[in-house]
Amino acid sequence: MSAVSSGKGKKKQSGSIEEIWNLRLYVAGQTPKSITAFANLKKICEEHLAGKYRIEVIDLLKNPQLAKGDQIIAIPTLVRKLPEPIKKIIGDLANTERVLVGLDIRAV
Amino acid sequence: MMIVKEKHNADVLEKCPTGIKGLDEITKGGLPKGRPTLICGGAGCGKTLFAMEFLMRGAMYYGEPGVFMSFEESPEDLAKNFISLGFDLPDMMARGLIATDHVVIERNEIEETGEYDLEGLFIRLGNAIDSVGAKRVVLDTIEALFSGLSNIPILRAELRRLFHWLKDRGVTAIVTGERGDKMLTRYGLEEYVADCVILLDFRIDEQLSTRRLRIVKYRGSSHGSDEYPFLIDETGLSILPITSLGLDYPVSRERISTGVPKLDTMLDGKGFYRGSTILVSGTAGTGKTSLSATFADAACMRGERCLYFAFEESPSQIIRNMGSIGINLARWVKKGLLKFYSARPSLYGLEMHLLTFHKVIEKFDPQVFVVDPISNLSSAGTASEVKSILTRLIDYTKMKKITTFLTDLTHFTGSLEHTSEEISSLIDTWLLLRDIELNGERNRGLYILKSRGMAHSNQIQEFLLTNEGISLVEIYTGFGQVLTGSARATQKAEEEAFELARRFEVDSKIREQERKRKVLEEKIAAIRAEFDAESKELHLIAEEEKKRQAVLAKDHLEMAHLRKSKPSDPPTKRSKKKKERSVR
Numbered sequence: 001m002s003a004v005s006s007g008k009g010k011k012k013q014s015g016s017i018e019e020i021w022n023l024r025l026y027v028a029g030q031t032p033k034s035i036t037a038f039a040n041l042k043k044i045c046e047e048h049l050a051g052k053y054r055i056e057v058i059d060l061l062k063n064p065q066l067a068k069g070d071q072i073i074a075i076p077t078l079v080r081k082l083p084e085p086i087k088k089i090i091g092d093l094a095n096t097e098r099v100l101v102g103l104d105i106r107a108v
Numbered sequence: 109m110m111i112v113k114e115k116h117n118a119d120v121l122e123k124c125p126t127g128i129k130g131l132d133e134i135t136k137g138g139l140p141k142g143r144p145t146l147i148c149g150g151a152g153c154g155k156t157l158f159a160m161e162f163l164m165r166g167a168m169y170y171g172e173p174g175v176f177m178s179f180e181e182s183p184e185d186l187a188k189n190f191i192s193l194g195f196d197l198p199d200m201m202a203r204g205l206i207a208t209d210h211v212v213i214e215r216n217e218i219e220e221t222g223e224y225d226l227e228g229l230f231i232r233l234g235n236a237i238d239s240v241g242a243k244r245v246v247l248d249t250i251e252a253l254f255s256g257l258s259n260i261p262i263l264r265a266e267l268r269r270l271f272h273w274l275k276d277r278g279v280t281a282i283v284t285g286e287r288g289d290k291m292l293t294r295y296g297l298e299e300y301v302a303d304c305v306i307l308l309d310f311r312i313d314e315q316l317s318t319r320r321l322r323i324v325k326y327r328g329s330s331h332g333s334d335e336y337p338f339l340i341d342e343t344g345l346s347i348l349p350i351t352s353l354g355l356d357y358p359v360s361r362e363r364i365s366t367g368v369p370k371l372d373t374m375l376d377g378k379g380f381y382r383g384s385t386i387l388v389s390g391t392a393g394t395g396k397t398s399l400s401a402t403f404a405d406a407a408c409m410r411g412e413r414c415l416y417f418a419f420e421e422s423p424s425q426i427i428r429n430m431g432s433i434g435i436n437l438a439r440w441v442k443k444g445l446l447k448f449y450s451a452r453p454s455l456y457g458l459e460m461h462l463l464t465f466h467k468v469i470e471k472f473d474p475q476v477f478v479v480d481p482i483s484n485l486s487s488a489g490t491a492s493e494v495k496s497i498l499t500r501l502i503d504y505t506k507m508k509k510i511t512t513f514l515t516d517l518t519h520f521t522g523s524l525e526h527t528s529e530e531i532s533s534l535i536d537t538w539l540l541l542r543d544i545e546l547n548g549e550r551n552r553g554l555y556i557l558k559s560r561g562m563a564h565s566n567q568i569q570e571f572l573l574t575n576e577g578i579s580l581v582e583i584y585t586g587f588g589q590v591l592t593g594s595a596r597a598t599q600k601a602e603e604e605a606f607e608l609a610r611r612f613e614v615d616s617k618i619r620e621q622e623r624k625r626k627v628l629e630e631k632i633a634a635i636r637a638e639f640d641a642e643s644k645e646l647h648l649i650a651e652e653e654k655k656r657q658a659v660l661a662k663d664h665l666e667m668a669h670l671r672k673s674k675p676s677d678p679p680t681k682r683s684k685k686k687k688e689r690s691v692r
Contacts, residue, residue: 026228028227028228028231033224033225036222060227060231061231064232064234064235065235067231067232067235068235071211071212071213072232073211073213073226073228073229073232073253074224074225074226074227074228074257075224075225075226075227075231077224077228085217087219088217088219089218089219089220089221090219090221090224091220091221091222091224092221092223092224094222094223095221095222098220098221099219099221101219102219102221
């Protein structure tokens with residue numbers, strides 16, 4: 001996992017007016033929890049937001065100053081930057097139902 | 109032995125001075141260095157201020173930068189709140205001495221799913237510590253986590269880890285916590301922070317608020333265990349522990365005038381000792397304020413600064429009233445030598461008064477300090493509180509070599525030689541003013557109840573307030589009675605008249621005797637004259653007789669001569685002689 005691995009799993013959908021889901025996952029090194037969270041997130045996005053999401057992983061061990069901006073206290077934390085309003089989900093995202101509720105994704 | 113000693117030294121807990129007035133004294137050096145301390149208390153008891161002052165003073169005076177991690181107030185709000193206490197947070201931040209981090213946890217924004225930890229918080233804190241090289245950390249109030257996050261077991265585990273982590277980082281931390289119902293803090297933070305716990309309390313007794321501080325626990329150190337009142341004012345927190353002052357202040361041999369020459373005479377001829385504590389007690393209207401003003405006037409006349417705390421009258425009223433007995437205090441106020449401080453005793457709590465005393469004394473640096481009267485303080489607290497305040501005040505002024513002049517209003521009931529605040533043991537010189545009621549008038553008397561370290565007069569003096577100030581007059585003590593006022597004057601006049609009359613009587617007796625003597629002498633002279641006259645006459649008769657005899661003899665001879673026949677005729681001569689003798 002690189003420090004800021006943007007665009008991982010990004011799929012472009014040209015000409016779409018539909019909004020792009022901009023998601024940020026904050027982690028602190030490659031802990032089991034972080035790895036689990038990333039895997040869970042990826043899975044959920046592929047299932048529900050295929051082609052219209054972007055995941056940015058931020059490793060706070062490498063960029064600690066970034067924690068302040070998004071008010072991160074817990075690790076891992078998933079932040080939905082877009083669409084507004086900002087939503088936060090903390091934990092390893094093991095419960096898919098709750099993640100969907102947290103991200104406000106209705107079943108398509 | 110050596111090893112033991114070294115080991116001992118290593119074991120001694122290092123302390124981190126807070127710089128908060130009085131706290132370092134009761135904690136014997138400050139908070140445990142490199143360990144977390146819990147400050148708990150109810151809302152508005154000064155937790156945040158305590159923590160902020162700890163950081164600010166550390167950064168300003170001890171070269172220890174700090175981090176303020178706020179869970180409640182934003183740095184902007186904090187800056188606004190503390191600028192009034194003289195702490196310029198933005199400036200300190202700009203100078204890289206203090207870093208702040210505002211942690212916002214919006215519960216409605218956050219969804220929890222699965223396992224997590226608070227590594228993000230650790231990272232933020234670590235980042236802030238590194239950014240300024242912090243030695244001190246404040247977490248205010250970390251309990252906000254409990255309301256923001258719902259997974260309590262994780263939170264508890266993480267808090268435990270956090271405190272260990274803080275210890276490992278070697279920072280001296282303050283963690284604040286809201287007071288709970290049964291526990292010290294609502295979420296039992298005291299479980300994790302086991303080294304030092306300080307409880308702040310804010311109480312209201314009889315409409316007067318008092319803040320108190322107590323060290324609940326201080327592992328590995330002795331500490332003051334009482335409840336210490338503390339204050340929050342424009343310079344931050346101050347605690348004034350009664351135990352923080354000792355009895356080892358320097359004493360002066362210098363003497364200063366009381367302002368009343370006769371009173372100086374009564375005090376060994378020299379007046380009070382500099383730096384001593386003087387109490388003037390008396391009932392209402394005995395001249396306590398006048399005596400204080402005279403003393404203040406004398407001090408200013410010597411060019412000393414005098415601080416006058418008035419609890420009963422306003423400064424202008426005192427100046428006006430003292431003008432009526434010829435004391436012009438206004439000129440000293442104008443010159444800046446005399447400073448009045450007037451306040452109703454019930455305006456603040458006692459501790460606030462003591463703090464005010466301290467602050468004003470520190471600022472004005474007077475040589476003479478007058479409190480008129482101390483008895484009014486008792487309306488702001490209980491007797492033991494007043495005593496504690498006065499003890500601390502007197503200790504403080506003694507340490508600063510300030511001559512303290514206190515007045516005390518005693519009540520008509522009970523003994524005069526009894527201060528309402530029971531502080532007689534703290535007093536060096538105690539003057540008592542009392543009323544002497546006699547023959548339908550009331551007069552003032554003054555005497556010295558005690559005066560340490562000098563031979564003082566034991567006489568009661570009549571205390572007169574004249575247009576030219578205070579004067580003391582010996583009271584009348586003749587004929588086995590004590591008189592004052594007009595009775596004294598009358599008695600004096602009477603006595604003088606009596607004396608005059610007696611003197612006159614003696615004089616006339618002397619004159620009579622003289623006259624008698626003269627009469628006697630005259631008599632003696634007369635008798636002597638008579639005697640002299642008689643003896644003179646006798647002498648003349650004798651002469652006459654002699655002459656006559658001579659004539660007789662001559663006659664006889666002639667007759668004999670004539671007779672010739674009878675050469676002698678003795679019988680005739682003898683008869684004549686006989687005749688002479690019978691005449692005599």
